[in-house]
Amino acid sequence: MGKASTGPTPGYLVWRLANKWRVAVDRALAPLGLTHAQYALVASLHGMQRGGERPSQRRLADHTGLEALYVSKLARALDSAGLIERTRDPRDPRAVQLALTEEGQTVTRQAIVVVQELLGQLLEPLGGLDTPRTRAFTDELTALLDVPLAPSPPHHERTRRATP
Template identity: 30%
Template structure:
């Protein structure tokens, strides 16, 4: 067998497995505030930006509108976001936080620290991992 075809020599496999493990580590932390991981990602963007369009959200999260629409409907159903048509262009849907969505940010503040503890990594190690991963994403 060729060396490059061995599972242990694949770059993508440990990244895939690590992504799944980290997402699984988030699960109990997010259950405490009744969110899924994709919902948490949407709220992270909104806590930072307050209002974004569906297209902007898709670009930031690497998700298409077909994936985002049901996710946003669930967040709206929970009373955490509002979806409104832009007054300038009705084709554009703007997403913003409700008061409940803004308040949830305070409950979420400890999640990154708790995640680092559950992964048994230092903040520096997590920062390095994020930087390397972001560098790769920017190149592709």
């Protein structure tokens, strides 16, 4: 057996950092009426629209890494708030396409500025947004995110292995 680590594990630190970031973004965006998850959707949609794309909810879910059902729930709330519009895809009646409204574009641009300022504060210990340490940190995070998750074994195999 290897030696037990005395400090926090990398997984714990990533979890803590993700939670710290989520809380900070939620607080910073509250005056704009957005949550962190809603921001992830509208900011991604903003970038995709700038690239000429009108994505489906499924495509946006894949892009953000959020579950499709959660994206659907968020999209309904953002539609009700007048920030996005949801329309049926003429090529696939089962698919729903998303686009920012004019108000949604305005709020999203404001939110992007707020989040960029927040990111600058968070990355200050690494020297700021555009430094070699921050680029190296980003590369490390990207490497970790690029590793695919192994599929979970079926439930009956997990319980069979757990019992001797």
